[in-house]
Amino acid sequence: MSAVHRTLEGIQASTRSFVREPFTVVLLVVLPALSIQIYGVGMGQFPDVGIFAVSGSVAAVGRITGAVFATGALAGVLGLFQMISARHADRRLAICGFRGVELVTARFATVAVASAVVSVVATVSLIVLVDAPIRAPLAAFGGLAIAGAIYGLLGIVVGSVLPRELEGSLLLVILADVDNVFASGLFGIEDSVTQFAPLAHPHAIVTQAVVEGSLATDHLTPALGHLSLFALLSVAAYTYQLESGGDA
Amino acid sequence: MNGTSEVDHAEGTANRAGETVVSANGVEKTYDSVLPFTRSVEVLDGATLRVERGQVVGIMGENGSGKSTLMGILAGVLDHDAGEVERTGAVGWCPQEPRLYDRLTVDETFELFGTAYGMSDDEIVDARAWLTDVLDFERFRDRQIRHLSGGNRQKVNLSVALMHEPDLLLLDEPYTGFDWETFLAFWDLTEELRARGVGVAIISHIINERDRFDVVYELHEGHLHRQEIGDDDSLSSEPTDDVACERTASFVDETGAGSGQRATAGQEESE
Numbered sequence: 326m327s328a329v330h331r332t333l334e335g336i337q338a339s340t341r342s343f344v345r346e347p348f349t350v351v352l353l354v355v356l357p358a359l360s361i362q363i364y365g366v367g368m369g370q371f372p373d374v375g376i377f378a379v380s381g382s383v384a385a386v387g388r389i390t391g392a393v394f395a396t397g398a399l400a401g402v403l404g405l406f407q408m409i410s411a412r413h414a415d416r417r418l419a420i421c422g423f424r425g426v427e428l429v430t431a432r433f434a435t436v437a438v439a440s441a442v443v444s445v446v447a448t449v450s451l452i453v454l455v456d457a458p459i460r461a462p463l464a465a466f467g468g469l470a471i472a473g474a475i476y477g478l479l480g481i482v483v484g485s486v487l488p489r490e491l492e493g494s495l496l497l498v499i500l501a502d503v504d505n506v507f508a509s510g511l512f513g514i515e516d517s518v519t520q521f522a523p524l525a526h527p528h529a530i531v532t533q534a535v536v537e538g539s540l541a542t543d544h545l546t547p548a549l550g551h552l553s554l555f556a557l558l559s560v561a562a563y564t565y566q567l568e569s570g571g572d573a
Numbered sequence: 574m575n576g577t578s579e580v581d582h583a584e585g586t587a588n589r590a591g592e593t594v595v596s597a598n599g600v601e602k603t604y605d606s607v608l609p610f611t612r613s614v615e616v617l618d619g620a621t622l623r624v625e626r627g628q629v630v631g632i633m634g635e636n637g638s639g640k641s642t643l644m645g646i647l648a649g650v651l652d653h654d655a656g657e658v659e660r661t662g663a664v665g666w667c668p669q670e671p672r673l674y675d676r677l678t679v680d681e682t683f684e685l686f687g688t689a690y691g692m693s694d695d696e697i698v699d700a701r702a703w704l705t706d707v708l709d710f711e712r713f714r715d716r717q718i719r720h721l722s723g724g725n726r727q728k729v730n731l732s733v734a735l736m737h738e739p740d741l742l743l744l745d746e747p748y749t750g751f752d753w754e755t756f757l758a759f760w761d762l763t764e765e766l767r768a769r770g771v772g773v774a775i776i777s778h779i780i781n782e783r784d785r786f787d788v789v790y791e792l793h794e795g796h797l798h799r800q801e802i803g804d805d806d807s808l809s810s811e812p813t814d815d816v817a818c819e820r821t822a823s824f825v826d827e828t829g830a831g832s833g834q835r836a837t838a839g840q841e842e843s844e
Binding site: 330331334335338341342345346410411413414416417418420421422423 | 648649650664666668670672673674675676677681684685686688689690691717733737
């Protein structure tokens with residue numbers, strides 16, 4: 326039995342588990358649009374008198390911020406629930422013969438697919454709900470996909486060390502919210518601080534794609550750097566929980 | 574499973590009766606606490622045990638005595654702090670709590686775990702046909718695990734441990750939730766496995782089933798007390814690790830009387 330066959334079987338099983346939860350699918354469709362609209366309308370209530378350090382209209386940046394938040398929070402929670410629902414079964418599968426690397430690959434591929442789906446839904450919602458047409462939709466999708474992937478991986482980390490649905494979800498949503506406030510640039514927080522916020526660079530990529538219609542190349546490398554860092558952290562956390570018998 | 578290769582396999586393993594499939598010598602295990610206001614718990618203190626091919630071994634003890642921990646260590650799922658554990662051949666492990674994927678169907682579960690064991694598609698189909706027939710849950714094959722009753726979920730749990738025809742079967746309260754017919758079918762299956770030369774260790778609370786075992790170990794205060802069923806009327810007063818401790822009074826009373834009525838199938842208290 327080849328490693329590729331086992332890995333594909335693992336991916337197939339994880340994906341089936343993911344799509345067979347109707348509530349997850351409903352959240353996936355509804356939450357991005359809801360978040361984009363709420364942030365857009367909410368921020369649009371503020372008078373645009375130059376107190377916010379944004380490059381576009383406050384309402385547009387509000388909608389972008391809503392899209393990034395929804396992508397991050399949703400992908401993070403999906404990653405968390407993937408880990409919690411499968412942690413004990415993953416350990417049994419490892420005892421039965423799956424290698425660690427095959428399980429890691431299967432689990433991460435599923436989280437990557439889930440994050441990509443969330444990003445597609447958020448991009449489409451943003452295109453529909455933002456006032457002006459988006460001139461660089463692929464760049465906007467790229468930024469959201471990186472945001473989703475980073476938080477999907479963060480969900481794996483949280484699910485490995487804090488395997489509790491309520492506490493883990495709260496932690497991820499609050500983190501995504503605070504991170505997003507830093508990332509939005511709305512309050513002109515010092516760049517030397519905000520550059521370390523995981524969503525700062527994806528947010529900048531999406532903003533430039535929507536407002537200026539171009540790819541923010543200067544933010545691409547640091548965004549991918551964050552992604553790599555969280556990939557390493559999540560592999561370490563997942564391996565730890567797999568070796569600890571799923572009872573960490 | 575059916576077929577010539579299965580018969581050959583059965584004869585091959587049966588001919589090696591008496592060969593040890595798992596042994597534990599002086600195993601120690603403590604759950605350390607790293608949090609304040611919680612204490613470390615010493616579970617096993619020099620536990621010693623042996624299971625041979627074709628032998629059905631019972632492991633008994635009070636709730637919280639460490640039976641599941643011992644089983645986890647024998648299966649290689651849990652680390653131990655000291656002592657030695659040696660296994661030979663393939664191991665089938667049926668944990669007390671089914672560690673299955675809730676949203677996969679029964680068929681998909683067989684497929685996934687069969688792949689993990691390195692079985693071919695045909696072998697998986699044969700194993701599935703055999704076990705769904707013996708344990709009577711063929712009609713639930715297309716149902717997701719989360720939609721099964723506790724008893725049927727336990728049948729899948731047991732089947733996953735059995736499907737690759739292991740040399741050693743470690744079962745942690747395997748008949749929880751079984752109806753009477755399935756309970757009897759389980760013991761028929763166990764006899765079949767014994768005849769094939771499979772070593773079987775079962776954690777059980779059902780004292781009046783003790784005659785079905787070749788050997789019973791009672792776990793008490795971290796030590797194992799061994800009794801050969803049929804050789805003697807009572808448990809050995811000495812633990813297998815030569816460390817003195819007082820055995821569980823209720824256990825001795827019930828086994829001595831031979832009429833323990835602690836529980837019936839599906840009603841035993843979970844550890």
